[in-house]
Amino acid sequence: MATEPETPVAASAAEPAVPSLVDRYFTRWYKADVKGKPCEDHCILQHSNRICVITLAGSHPVLQSGKVIKSISYQISTNCSRLQNKVSGKFKRGAQFLTELAPLCKIYCSDGEEYTISSCVRGRLMEVNENILHKPSILQEKPSTEGYIAVVLPKFEESKSITEGLLTQKQYEEVVVKRISATTATS
């Protein structure tokens, strides 16, 4: 799993640690085994203002040690590139609309594996992260911040319901634990 020193430590050991940027503003939600593919877990960071940042969960294969990313592409079909997404105005008109299973990008690894990252939430696509196109390693170094995949704005009416199909931090951790014991049991 990628390590990311997120939590700032206070000046002296006696003071409690200050929460990180992600912890301060976002709630972490998870979707495990997206599209039935084992361990392809996504982490959705939901801001208090309902904006969602789509990221990879620590257990995703791409973030495991030894994986090298060859390239990332936002061309998800012949006619659709997420890079063409343009929004205008306060109400974000013109955005591509995403359903839970909508593909965001494809990650090509040096070992030949190909991974599709999905939206996991319904809403308007605000932007995809172009920084990881130029430097894919950022995705692995900082998956929860600079290495984000996309920003999605759910409909106002749906802002609470979108998390209904997602796992909380605790539930996700349980899923991971179960996997590990299942693996150890079979080995």
Next chain:
Amino acid sequence: MFPLTVENKHVAQLLLSTGTCPRCIFRFCGVDFHAPYKLPYKELLNELQKFLETEKDELISEVPNPPPKKIRLQELEDGIDGMDNLSQNGEGKILIIEDGSIASKNSNLNVCNVCLGILQDFCEKEFIKKVCQKVEASGFEFTNLVLSISFPPQLSVREHAAWLLVKQEMGKQSLSLERNDTVQLKEAYKWITHPLFSEELGVPIDGKSLFEVSVVFAHPETVEDCHFLRAICPDCFKPAKNKQSVFTRMAVMKALNKIKEEDFRKQFPCPPNSPKAVCSVVEIECAHGAVFVAGRYNKYSRNLPQTPWIIDGERKLDSSVEELISDHLLTVFKAESFNFSSSGREDVDVRTLGNGRPFAIELVNPHRVHFTSQEIKELQQKINNSSNKIQVRDLQLVTREAIGHMKEGEEEKTKTYSALIWTNKAIQRKDLGFLDDIKDLKIDQKTPLRVLHRRPLAVRTRIIHSMETHYVDEHHFRLYLKTQAGTYIKEFVHGDFGRTKPNICSLMDVTADILELDVESVDVDWPPALDD
């Protein structure tokens, strides 16, 4: 001296016999000096009769042809037989009818068929007194006033009809009559009433005054007088969204200018009919134009929003900067409401130090507006004593231009900040030195995620003019920065997921976060600083 001459006799006779009051007769005879209109109604009637008598044998009866009508008030039947009570000393009384509206009872003449009573009892002292009583009761403080009188639109129609009639009569004498030769109803009304209002209230009438007294007249009985105009000039009467009736004064005037004389006369009687009742007063309202108070505020709390923070009807945080300042002003100025604006604003958890941030408050419909600078100083002291979360300075009355200064300050002027920054990697003093040397650093900021839900997605280029670092310990330092207006400081520090470039993280190659932020100065030299 009676203002009419021999030339006017035919017109005056015609108008009086068809039910027009003396003052309207003066108007149509072009009497354009004030004095005659100000004489009491009874006197005018007497003089007019005498003037007309000198030629005719029979008494000019005050009862017009067609046969006399009883004067009916809106709610009361006064039971006065028109003929019997026609004494020279007939009384004109003001009565308050059951529904509180004001009407006049004049037993000497029918209601004028042109002005519907406006230039009869509604311009005399008794009525003015009643209006002034309401003005005084409203509790406004004022040193001058502007009068806004609103007449029912059908008056224009009647005026037009009377004008056509007079024009025709004068044509018989080979005289012409232009529109400018007659005196407008509103003008004559002002000539008479302005001095009366001034005297009663003890202040001058001034067109520029912020204090407005508005009187609205209506005449329900003749509301349909205008309707025929719509058939002839339909494009003058397009339904407007907020207006109750499509027959506004402007629309009616426009149609009257367009309509041909023959068409008008076919649809509307010349002379106009005598109505049964006078106008009623539907509204006497007072309002004061907004006044503006400006100053600078400091914010010492890290738990105070600038405007009330309410979600789904529930208040999330106690109070706000604007309420802590404006509530006192609302009370003292006795205003209805306020609009708060400032040269930019800070987050809930950010303090505003130094000279503070300029603000301007518009106080809507204030009842009290005159304050000495001493009183304003005391008001400032009161605000400062009531809370330690905010402090105010340079509090002063300003003009509406204030708002422009605010916006200029928000968009164009630099600000300085101090931030307490945490770094994940251990740092030494020397690691900070390079930041002090950077001048006019250009950064590109995508709309921060934390405001993206309510702002358009865009990239903003901003300049960090200069920085100064103060080492605290291996994981902390203070950063002082001077930046262009509109720079998001927090995002410059933590990078906002890499969406602000460059940022402190990328410049120092660390993971950094901002622990505290203070506004050190807002570089606007407005409002003017006051001593002490």
